[in-house]
Amino acid sequence: GHCRRPTRTRPTVRTPPPTMSAIASAFKTMAHAAKPALAARQFTRATSALRAPAFKARGFSVATPALAKYGVEKKGEYPSMEFRIFFNEDGKPVSPWHGVPLHNADGTCNFICEIPKETKAKMEVATDEELTPIKQDTKKGKLRDYPYNINWNYGMLPQTWEDPGHEHPEMKVMGDNDPVDVVEIGSAALEMGSVTPVKPVGVYAMIDDGELDWKVIAISANDPKAGEINDVADVEKHFPGELEKIRVWFRDYKTPDGKPQNKFGLDDKCMDKAYTMAVIEETAEFYNKLVSGERENDKGLSLK
Numbered sequence: 001g002h003c004r005r006p007t008r009t010r011p012t013v014r015t016p017p018p019t020m021s022a023i024a025s026a027f028k029t030m031a032h033a034a035k036p037a038l039a040a041r042q043f044t045r046a047t048s049a050l051r052a053p054a055f056k057a058r059g060f061s062v063a064t065p066a067l068a069k070y071g072v073e074k075k076g077e078y079p080s081m082e083f084r085i086f087f088n089e090d091g092k093p094v095s096p097w098h099g100v101p102l103h104n105a106d107g108t109c110n111f112i113c114e115i116p117k118e119t120k121a122k123m124e125v126a127t128d129e130e131l132t133p134i135k136q137d138t139k140k141g142k143l144r145d146y147p148y149n150i151n152w153n154y155g156m157l158p159q160t161w162e163d164p165g166h167e168h169p170e171m172k173v174m175g176d177n178d179p180v181d182v183v184e185i186g187s188a189a190l191e192m193g194s195v196t197p198v199k200p201v202g203v204y205a206m207i208d209d210g211e212l213d214w215k216v217i218a219i220s221a222n223d224p225k226a227g228e229i230n231d232v233a234d235v236e237k238h239f240p241g242e243l244e245k246i247r248v249w250f251r252d253y254k255t256p257d258g259k260p261q262n263k264f265g266l267d268d269k270c271m272d273k274a275y276t277m278a279v280i281e282e283t284a285e286f287y288n289k290l291v292s293g294e295r296e297n298d299k300g301l302s303l304k
Helices: 020-031 036-051 232-238 242-252 273-292
Strands: 070-075 084-089 092-094 109-115 119-121 123-125 134-136 145-150 153-156 181-184 195-208 211-220
Touching: 109 119, 109 123, 109 181, 109 211, 181 195, 195 232, 195 242, 195 273, 211 232, 211 242, 211 273, 232 242
Parallel strands: 181 211
Antiparallel strands: 070 084, 084 092, 084 134, 109 153, 109 195, 119 145, 123 134, 153 181, 195 211
16 A cells, blocks of 8 residues: 555634735736836825725725726817827726716726816717717807816716706706716826726706806815815815815806806815715716616717
């Protein structure tokens, strides 16, 4: 028969939980294949995610370099009526409205930047064109600009919709037929057509021409101050006066053209994070009903 060696008992070695640098270096290795700048961005995202566990709503996942996969292709001259920014995911055409998820695993939301901070061309996702590219808005056959620069990055939340057939029970106004708008207050100017994870922390109920037009206040998860900003009170603390500046900007931007000021519901207040997330969930539900066909698409929107 076979000789059996005496079995020696090995001391059990407990593996310590991975330290931040172990996670970070694993992350770095993983991101190495991407462009260096991208790797750096993802690395920052990983470490800031580790620093701010308070915000995590949906479990903890380190290795999601979610946004490496979105690219854009610009067509036509800028600025012009023909100019468009088309999106792709791993090289495959995709709609920024329908093809980018609203939520990330770490509790952040994805923000599509239409108008970079300190610019004034009124760019927007064309909700009535196939693949919903970004284009410049027009008015009376002319390209539309704001009368002055917007001081924040501005854009929208994918897979949300403000239903023009739904009346807000308190304010008695209907949705404006668009995805939900976002004002991103971080320090970096984001690129037109970029997809950025943000932390939504507040919302204004702007009323534009009798329509409800939510303005979500958010900060890029990559911003140096992101760890400190978890609710609307934190915005006031770390960016004193900013919320009022945003309200006044949106109240007044149409007045140089001789139009009346925009109004705000909910006593002109910027509502807190809990209220904001409820607005985002409600408009995501309106969106889901639109896309599933439960709500008739009677406004000629492109659903692909």
